Amino acid sequence: MLKFAAVGIDHGHIFDHVNGLTAAGAEFVGYCTQTSVPALLENFRKTYPEAEALDREAILADPSINVICTAAIPRDRAGLAIRAMEAGKDVIVDKPGVTTFEQLEAVERTVARTGRIFSVCFSERLCVPSAVVAGKMVADGAVGKVVQTLGVGPHRKSLSTRPGWFFEMEAIGGVINDIASHQIDQFLFYTGSDSAEVVASSVGNLGTPQSAEFQDFGEVLLRSAQASGYIRVDWFTPDGLPTWGDGRLTILGTEGYIELRKYIDIAGRPGKDHLFLVNGSGIRHIDCSREPLDYFDAFARDVRDRTETAMSQRHVFEVCRLALDAQARAAIITPKQQD
Template sequence: MSNYPKLRFGVVGIDHRHIYDQVKSLLEIGSECAGYWTAGETYIEKGFVERFPDIPRIDDRQQLLEDPSIQLITCAAIPYQRADFAIEAMLHGKDFMVDKPGVTTLDQLERVKKVQRETGQIYSINFTEHFEVRAVTTATELVRSGAIGRVIQTVGLGSHRLNRATRPAWFFDPVQYGGILVDIASHQIEQFLHFTGSADAEIVSARYGNVGHPDDPGLQDFGEIALANEMAGGYIRVDWFTPDGLATWGDGRLTILGTEGYIELRKYIDIAGRPGKDHLFIVNQNETRYIDCSQARLPYYTDLKRDIFERTETAMTHRHCFKVCELALTAQAVAKSINRKDV
């Protein structure tokens, strides 16, 4: 990567904490941040400034968009705003990397796809439960090597802690965050396609609702999806019910079932077990083994940098990115709305 020029990027929208990892990881691969712009005051701006005191705040985002030395715009704005920021950046000749969900409606998705095709700019959604999890890198290598045979099912569990007191108003408005299946479950849909090597899937069934927070009627605190194609099936459960007694924000898990064995990832904590995160368990015809994945690579950012300078699609193809969005939006649209007595 040292043969490439320095990558310069700007930040547009800091409404979600995922922007911390986006900026940190870009800086770690030798990039330079020209500045950040965000609308008004956000609840995470103080934390952003504490982490990155040398990055200036820009009053007019056009300054970033019109700077010819900036190749990339990264974004973690309020979800329903992200598509317009992406389109704006691509029309200014910038590549764009965004926190999930990149879009919140099918109309937004079609507009983003159209502009991406017309401009040839990179549009990439950083699915953090894949690209920021070292255990996923190891699991990918194991699956690709045939360690568990052909993958026939994934089970993805995405439990999150609500932290009610810290959440902004948009967090409780489904129009602004897109719904729980668009927001959180996009992670697990992406991993289903990734580990099964699939280009598409069918939403077999889906449900979402507010089953435990009657004082916040706009919150969708529980959701589930069954999806499948001719090669494999998948089950997804996402929720905002991580209890305060857990030592981290969520017990994210992924089980990958193959014809010759299975892999389980305990991404963020091994409850009442080993310390730290990035735990992997593999069982196949030869062994039962635990793998500490804490030193595994996270190739997404170096791959994205290569893509920016070589105009390739190694970090993630646009076809894959847009298909994940389409499936998440479809699941949200066809899902049965449930209430407290249905679960």
């Protein structure tokens, strides 16, 4: 049986990793208690009371542990992943998997040298049932050839609950690298693009003056050989919205389009995972909330069979490269001072 441990409990996405791998039949053997968010660790302990607290070095040295999953502080994820791979383990990393080009190069070298799997769990596609259904529809030709995606990733700041590193550029790598990696992943996946280029990008601190380094807005224009994509990410979700963000994705094809309202259908149907399909057959609304997730099952098989069915390494590295490139090239939007 595949065995895994958690190292890096600094972001709530670690719950997705543990739940997904457990559902895929893997055994959760324990976790390292090092954290920058004590409340998150306490919630983690309550959620998995049977899991054992283990020393980090003991986890890395244990040959019976096949997989390490981590949602550490973003700047630390690549280093932890490299140590795990050098110890003979495959890894699932929360996005962003890296925060610098140097980290990306080091991870690529380690994967090539060790043959281990470095997988980034882009949760806004892999852990969202409506996104899974959309992928199947695109593959079945429901909207013809995909020529453009429009992805938005709004988030709520929730300032009182954020650790100090959340506001540090060096810790997260900027708003595009931190959040828009989700939408870059989606662009490549739904358009069937192996690679792309950053046409334009911009970032800004438009509403968080108390944190000079923080970027609360970002946008990216992408282009591949067969499609284009626009991305907007921000930290402006208002308190009146009953969820953390109104994440949406529109997939435009030559014969129709799909719109995902992933987390809420504002002033509409209750619940999450709403998919709207418009094509030559008419208009359909599909409740995708019960669609099973397949990423973790595929990852478990890849660990066993040494395959790349869950996500290719080329895809992971291209998403990371594009996110870093868009962040590095971004024009700075400076808000106009009030008279």
